[in-house]
Amino acid sequence: GENVEQHPSTLSVQEGDSAVIKCTYSDSASNYFPWYKQELGKGPQLIIDIRSNVGEKKDQRIAVTLNKTAKHFSLHITETQPEDSAVYFCAASKSATDSWGKLQFGAGTQVVVTP
Amino acid sequence: NAGVTQTPKFQVLKTGQSMTLQCAQDMNHNSMYWYRQDPGMGLRLIYYSASEGTTDKGEVPNGYNVSRLNKREFSLRLESAAPSQTSVYFCASTQYNEQFFGPGTRLTVL
DSSP states (O other), rough: OOOOEOSSSSEEEESSSEEEEEEEESSOOOOOOEEEEETSSSSOOEEEEEEEOEEEETTTTTTEETTTTTTTEEEEEEEEOGGOOOEEEEESSTTTTTTTOOOOOOEEEOEEEOO | OOOOOEEEEEEEETTTOOEEEEEEESSSSSSSEEEEEESOOOOEEEEEEEEEEOOOOOOOTTTTTEEEEESSBEEEEEESSSGGOOOOEEEESSSOOOOEOOOOEEEOOO
C-alpha cells in the first residue's frame, strides 16, 4: 500500500521567515495530495491541495509543489506568523476523482513560530 | 451547519469495558471515516463507509466495529477496550476528496 513519509517532525522558525515541510510517497498511482493543519485540541483542516496534473499551487502565503518523477511534494509557508503555529499533515490518495478517496497521512510536523 | 460532530469529547474506560463513539455530519456527504491519532504516527484509518449501507476496513481495524446508521451517522464501537486503544479518535466525512474532520474524542483505557 501507499506509504507517506514527512520531514521534519518539528520545525521552529522566527516570525517572518519561511517554513518548508517535505513529504515523499511510494505509490506512483497516487494523484491527489492535500495538506492539513491541526490546531491544538481541534480536528485537522484542509489548507491546500494539489492534483498530479499540476506542478505548483499557491494560495496567499502558502504554496505546494509536486515532483511526480521523484515522488515528493512540499508545503511552503512564507512570512510566517504566530497563528501558523500548528501541526501540519501531508497526505496522498489514489482517487482524485472518486468521491470516497482514502487518504494516507504522513506523521505530521509540529511548526512553532517564535516572535 | 454544525459540520461533523462527535460525542463524547473525553472518555476513560477500564480494560474490557465497551463503548460506542458517535459521529454525525449535516453536509449530506456520502463517505465517512474513522481515524485514530497517536503521537508520531499521524492519522491512521480504522474503518470507512464509502456510502450509506457499506463499510470497509482501513489500516487498523482490529478491536473495532462500525455501523453506518444512515447517511448522517457513523458510529465506532469498542467491544472490549484495551490499553493499546488509548488514542484520539477523529471522524471525518467527504464529498470530493476534501475531508472534514470532527473535533475528536480523547479516549483513555486504563
